[in-house]
Amino acid sequence: MEIIEEVEAILGYGETCDRCLGRFFGKRSFGLTNEERGRALRITRELAANVPHREADHGSCWICGGELYRVDEWAAKVVEAVQGLEFETFLVGTKVPPLVAESEEMVWSDLALRDPEPLKAEMNREVGKAVSVLAGKTADLKRPDIVVILDLSEGTVEVQVNPIYFVGRYLKYERGIPQTHWDCRACRGAGCEKCNFTGKQYADSVEELIGRPVIEAFDAENAVLHGAGREDIDARMLGSGRPFVMEVEVPRRRSVDLAALEEEINRNADGRVGVHLTGWADRKTVQSLKSDQAHKKYRILVETDASVTPEEFGAALDQLKGVTIRQRTPIRVSHRRADKVRERQVLDIQCTGTQDDRYWVEVVGEAGLYIKELVSGDSGRTQPSLAQILGRTARVVSLDVVLVKTANEYGE
Structure with missing residues (x-):
């Protein structure tokens, strides 16, 4: 036509x-x-x-x-x-x-x-x-x-x-703080007597301690923390800190000085949490952070049966070094994670000292390696384990994450 x-x-x-x-x-x-x-x-x-x-x-x-x-x-x-x-x-x-x-x-x-x-x-x-x-x-x-x-x-x-994103590393100096907000288990966030009508299982989280000054600085509706993995509630995050991306939702202000914000976050966190902010990011950074399998180094204090000698303990650790561990989802997290068997490698493990008949141990493991269960065996759900090799009970008394490195930082 x-x-x-x-x-x-x-x-x-x-x-x-x-x-x-x-x-x-x-x-x-x-x-x-x-x-x-x-x-x-x-x-x-x-x-x-x-x-x-x-x-x-x-x-x-x-x-x-x-x-x-x-x-x-x-x-x-x-x-x-x-x-x-x-x-x-x-x-x-x-x-x-x-x-x-x-x-x-x-x-x-x-x-x-x-x-x-x-x-x-x-x-x-x-x-x-x-x-x-x-x-x-x-x-x-x-x-x-x-x-x-x-x-x-x-x-x-x-x-x-659209949200704003920035990156940094956080340190958690106090045990008993989860990484992110948890709704109260009893009321699921609605507010009840058990949670003092806060709707929260824990009074504070790393996300909230960082996020409150962020929300104020950006005049935003919310701030969501995306971490490179997470530590247990009873673990500290030390060393150079854990990489994270903060997503600032519905910011009415965008031109915020990150150096000043870092100072304000650290001041408000009052020694419980610390941050070092390194720059601006975008949504792709979150995806990269979540998909990048970081290796982690832990410092743990291990308690064993009193009959275990330092020589036996060291020999047992040597048997775990470089070994691939088969771990069924631990009992302590089975209520919120899929029940399956994961294979993770112990890259390095060594005893660094003793304290009151307990042993200080440093462990470097692949992302997703359950450290407490590596020691205790979790009733046979983790194999091999330190307790299995020793033939006696062993448990983690305290745990600190002291290093989080991405695969790229390890040259892989």
Whole structure:
């Protein structure tokens, strides 16, 4: 079908504005707006048919109903909706009424048009350009600070504030603090007498001790900690700390000085937790952190049957060095983790001293190695174990994580 015939057929559906007419050929030619393209097509068709020129009644367009000529109104709504938010980049999206989408798709199909542009693409682009001028901000298709959604049916603007991410390492100096918030087991977060109506199983967590100053600094709704693994509640995290990414949800402020924030977090944590913040990140950093299997070094204090001699103890440790351990999910975490057998290697293990007939031991293991069970055997669920090799009871009295290194840091 020739282009003039296509124009004639499109206009046959009903009153069509220049922008919608131009959109049906939106991917043809360059350097023209859809409105310019549509007006040119309309005039070309009138010249070919030798009929008088007639301006389109844009408000009566059977497809958009004149919505494409309210771009400036929509841009003003967007600027009003984002008042009070700090951002530099944005993206516009559009919810198109189903009837509108069906109408234009019907024309594309009926006439087998090859180069149409959807109404939502036109709205996104043109409103985005207008907002850039009004607000002095930059449109960004890949990683915008905020996304604004135009709802054409409701005439409203929805604002989605994208999270901010930063990375660092945390240290936990106090035992009895979980890494993240735990809902009360009795009320599941609703609040009851057992949790003093806080809804929490533990009064504080590493996530909350770091997150409270973060929420205030960014004027955010929440802060979520993503750690490179986690230590037990009764373990400390020492040495250079555990790598983490903090996800700041719905921040109203974005230009925060990380050095000042680090100082504020450490001051507020009052010696219970410490952080070193190293830079900004994005969602991909979280995925990388979670997938990177970090090796960890532990310092543990082991208590054994009194009849175990230092020579026996050292010889038993030697039998664990470099060995692959088969561990069924420990009894202590079986209520919240899948019951399966995992294989993890003991990379290094050695005794570093004694204290009151107990032994200080340093262990380097693959990610996911259960250290307490490596010592106790967990009623035979971990094999081999220190207790199994000794033929006598052994248990961990205290545990500290002293080093967390990613595989890349180990040169693998």
